[in-house]
Amino acid sequence: MPYFDAASSAPLHPVARQALQASLDEGWADPARLYREGRRARLLLDAAREAAAEAVGCRPDELSFTGSGTRAVHLGIYGSLSGRRRVGRHLVVSAVEHSSVLHSAASHESDGGSVTRVAVDRTGRVSPDAYAEALRGDTALACLQSANHEVGTLQPVAEVAEACRAAGVPLLVDAAQSLAWGPVEGAWSILAASAHKWGGPAGVGLLAVRKGVRFAPQGPVDERESGRAPGFENIPAIVAAAAALRAVRAEAAAESVRLRALVERIRARVGELVPDVEVVGDPVRRLPHLVTFSCLYVDGESLLHELDRAEFSVSSGSSCTSSTLTPSHVLRAMGVLSEGNVRVSLPLGTAERDVERFLEVLPGVVASVRARLGAPAGASGAADPAGAEEFTVDSLGRLCPIPVIELAKAIGRVPVGGVVTVLADDEAARLDIPAWCEMRGQEYLGEHPAERGVAYRVRRTG
Amino acid sequence: MPYFDAASSAPLHPVARQALQASLDEGWADPARLYREGRRARLLLDAAREAAAEAVGCRPDELSFTGSGTRAVHLGIYGSLSGRRRVGRHLVVSAVEHSSVLHSAASHESDGGSVTRVAVDRTGRVSPDAYAEALRGDTALACLQSANHEVGTLQPVAEVAEACRAAGVPLLVDAAQSLAWGPVEGAWSILAASAHKWGGPAGVGLLAVRKGVRFAPQGPVDERESGRAPGFENIPAIVAAAAALRAVRAEAAAESVRLRALVERIRARVGELVPDVEVVGDPVRRLPHLVTFSCLYVDGESLLHELDRAEFSVSSGSSCTSSTLTPSHVLRAMGVLSEGNVRVSLPLGTAERDVERFLEVLPGVVASVRARLGAPAGASGAADPAGAEEFTVDSLGRLCPIPVIELAKAIGRVPVGGVVTVLADDEAARLDIPAWCEMRGQEYLGEHPAERGVAYRVRRTG
Known part of the structure; x- marks a missing residue:
């Protein structure tokens, strides 16, 4: 039963399991205590800190363990903002950060701070120049992920770190997706990561704060973890997390080559096997194990459900698979198709035959979902030379991918040069109608508010 | 090797170990995902929530899991304060709460809020009337522990909850020390607890918020744990925590009787076996497994070190065993002797023979530390009828227990009715000199600032 959602x-x-079990007997006591059980726990904690710091590329006394990666991000952002309060209250983030960063940014805004969200290109990558331009005299902190969690695109961390250094702004790197593969290059100031992303147990985050970085932990603190992460340390899990990080690093060189080839195979084949697919993210500067694509005329929830029935576990940034009914903020920032979105992220050791079977299964799954939704087959139908020049489709109240399916059908009712207007109130239409136009070679004329919902206008060009 | 620091x-x-190991294979995936690994994780999480909620005495949807007990306290206090911001910014706590509560209170104060710390009596207990008097029209939240973590005294939670209910103020109960023994009685609004205190793994806290309580989580949130505790859930640890809570509850009735008798034995014998000992905390309304006493003329660190060498692991609220060089805030609030402080808290299953051996070992350990420090033997020496009426001891720069030892020696140099003044700058003297007077039947005249440090005055009465 292949699990393809390592991200x-x-x-x-x-190795994490072994380390966890071995340290349950030695690591349960309070490491702040002077008695033997406490000293033993302290030894385990110190050794884990050394190992994790080496993998991160920092000094052990720069590294704190937190209760989760999300917690590390929150503590890191708030501690830095607070430590540089005198400089100003401006925060720079990329538009495609993990929600833990974006939620912190939103919370900072509602506390009266200001935030600049640096845009990304269609591959999901920030431009180092655009990032550098966002830095201001009152910028307290800049945040950039090492690699995007939804599309795998690597960010130019070293260049952005250099720009931050030149501007005297600390850079916090969310390394959650990449730390398994190697240390983060460049002169970062603060780093956050999460153990369950690299095969460690849940309940362990890393927060590294370089010496000399102004940092003032926010809220109530205690004496644990250099005063940066209050609460009793979860030592068996910390030991397991550090052991797992060493173990995956030992496999990283060979596995990154192997998984990169498997992902390359998916990237190449998916467009050949399934019509109307857009593979998204940077094809080269990417995580080795992750690929994301979107399928026209498919709703993400059905697709995931069918793939789960076929025993493949993947995730999706489509709106209809989330409770918010909006497409993933990453796909939105990239401006790419969101419907029928599938993220495949291969765990270490993924077998080639499982990837091949996925490629065998996928076309039938997509076709069955499309058939059920009444999607148009293949390219847009022949233009109707006798049709009206203007045709309006009312998709109000219909959710993704229906507005796009109705657009695809309606385009056949107008002659070349004619215009179809789609009325829709589903948030995904804003992303998916322009994406459809690009994929289909039709001209997207733009949107304007309608009496109800939004009117999207498309000119038939062929 | 008896471990006597369960608190x-x-x-x-x-049972926690078994449950942890069993759920490592099923509980590592994201419970928010729709695929089978996610659904399995969700089932485990839901079952653990049901079990824990039953043990707490709340509805499953009122219960969130957090990364630690400290985190549960912080989230609970900030969420309640924030939810009742319109009512006011006044917070009531007892003076003997756990540091996680007091740190939150201090942080709230530095954010501009106000805090009332309700005093306790010499047993460490708040008076329900005094607590009720502290409630005001602008009180947003009241906090009270179910039982004190250092001396074991049970707090009148049900009475205080009733007073809070009458005043329309929510009561947050820190149940960390008592939840193993049973649910918290009374109409509490919010409850926090910590799994590693009851034999669960570290990394799991409980936060229960009753329906209808105004609660607005502070800082960045996500969709996990009803929006109350951001970050990926640590499901194997949560499963183990819930299983351990059920298991200890099943043993609680029998073990509380058995451990209560062992503690009773320590309470009765320690004063007979060791001269100049004060057993502190409520002798009856107390946790079954915990007893605390303080030994005159002994420094806590040496005492703990010697007990550790004798293979007993205990903790201490003495100043010299902490990094802050101040005695425990609990002992200070109670106004009891802090020097040579020892807390014995027996884990489930503690063998009677280990307690007996502790009582055998303790007198020799205390005597050896006293001999090394040059402590006076037995009662105060004979009064010197020819001595000066006033005698001053300069203990500036000397740490606990030296000022008290020097006082005990100097008292022999004055006649009955004479006065000894001790000059000291160690914070513990403020607590331990009056406590010595009470234990020795000498009259404490009070303190006043001296050119350096503080002058403590004692009149010889016998």
Whole structure:
């Protein structure tokens, strides 16, 4: 039963399991205590800190363990903003950060701070120049992920770190997706990561704060973890997390080559096997194990459900698979198709035959979902030379991918040069109608508010 | 090797270990995902929530899991304060709460809020009337522990909850020390607890918020745990925590009787076996497994070190065993002797023979530390009828227990009715000199600032 969602959570690495079990007997006591059980716990904690710091590329006394990666991000952002309060209250983030960063930014805004969200290109990558331009005299902190969690695109961390250094702004790197593959290059100031992403147990985050970085932990603190992460340390899990990180790093060189080839195979084949697919993210500067694509005329929830029935576990940034009914903020920032979105992220050790089977299964699954939704087959139908020049489709109240399916059908009712207007109130239409036009070679004329919902206008060009 | 510090952290319960190991294979995936690994994780999480909620005495949808007990306290206090911001910014706590509560209170004060710390009596207990008087029209939240973590005294939670209900103020109960023994009685609004205190793994806290309580989570949130505790859930640890709580509850009735008798034995014998000992905390309304006493003329660190050499692991609220060089805030609030302080908290299953051996070992350990420090033997020496009426001891720069030892020696140099003044700058003297007077039947005249440090005056009465 192939699990292809390592980017959400990796299965526990066998080394993590061993380390966890071995340290349950030694690591349960309070490491702040002077008695033997406390000293033993302290030794385990110190050794884990050394190992994790080496993998991160920092000094052990720069590294704190937190209760989760999300917590590390929150503590890191708030501690830095607070430590540089005198400089100003401006925060720079990329538009495609993990929600833990964007939620912190939103919270900072509602506390009266200001935030600049640096745009990304269609591959999901920020431009170092655009990022540098966002830095201001009152910028307290800049945040950039090492690699995007939804599309795998690597960010230019070293260049952005250099721009931040030149501007005297600390850079916080969310390394959650990449730390398994190697340390983050460049002169970062603060780094956050999450153990369950690399095969460690849940419940362990890393927060590294370089010496000399102004940092003032916010809220109530205690004496644990250099005063940066209050609460009793979860030592067996910390030991397991550090052991797993060492173990995956030992496999990283060989596995990155192997998984990169498997992902390359998916990237190449998916467009050949399934019509109307857009593979998104940077084709080269990317995580080795992750590929994301979107399928026209498919709703993400049905697709995931069918793939799950076929025993493939993947995730999706489509609106209809989330409770918010909006497409993933990453796909929106990239301006790419969001419907029928599938993220495949291969765990270490993924078998080639499972990837091949996925490619065998996928076309039938997509076709069955499309058939059920009444999607148009193949390219847009022949233009109707006798049709009206203007035709309006009312998709109000219909959810993704219906507005796009109705657009695809309606385009056949106008002659070349004619215009179809789609009325829709589903948020995904804003992304998916322009994306459809690009994929289909039709001209997107833009949107304007309608009496109800939004009117999207498309001119038939062929 | 008897471990007598369950109140810091209990050894992992065998049931917790089993449950942890069993759920490592099923509980690592993201419970928010729709695929089978996610659904399995969700089932485990839901079942653990049901079990824990039953043990707490709340509805499953009122209960969130957090990354630690400290985190549960912080989230609970900030969420309640924020939810009742319109009512006011006044917070009531007892003076003997856990540091996680007091740190939150201090942080609230530095944010501009106001805090009332309700005093306790010499047993460490708040008076329900005094607590009720502290409630005001602008009180947003009241906090009270179910039982004190250092001396074991049970707090009148049900009475205080009733007073809070009458005043329309929500009551947050820190149940960390008592939840193993049973649910918290009374109409509490919010409850926090910590799994490693009851034999669950570290990394799991409980936060229960009753329906209808105004609660607005502070800072960045996400969709996990009803929006109350951001970050990926640590499901294997949560499963183990819930299983351990059920298991200890099943043993609670029998073990509380058995451990209560062992503690009773320590309470009765320690004063007979060791001269100049004060047993502190409520002798009856107390946790079954915990007893605290203080030994005159002994420094806590040496005492703990010697007990550790004798293979007993205990903790201490003495100043010299902490990094802050101040005695525990609990002992200070109670106004009891802090020097040579020892907390014994027995884990489930503690053998009677280990307690007996502790009582055998303790007198020699205390005597050896006293001999090394040159403590006076037995009662105060004979009064010197020819001595000066006033005698001053300069203990500036000397740490606990030296000022008290020097006082005890100097008292022999004055006649009955004469006065000894001790000059000291160690914070513990403020607590320990009056406590010595009470234990020795000498008259404490009070303190006043001296050119350096503080002058403590004692009149010889016998």
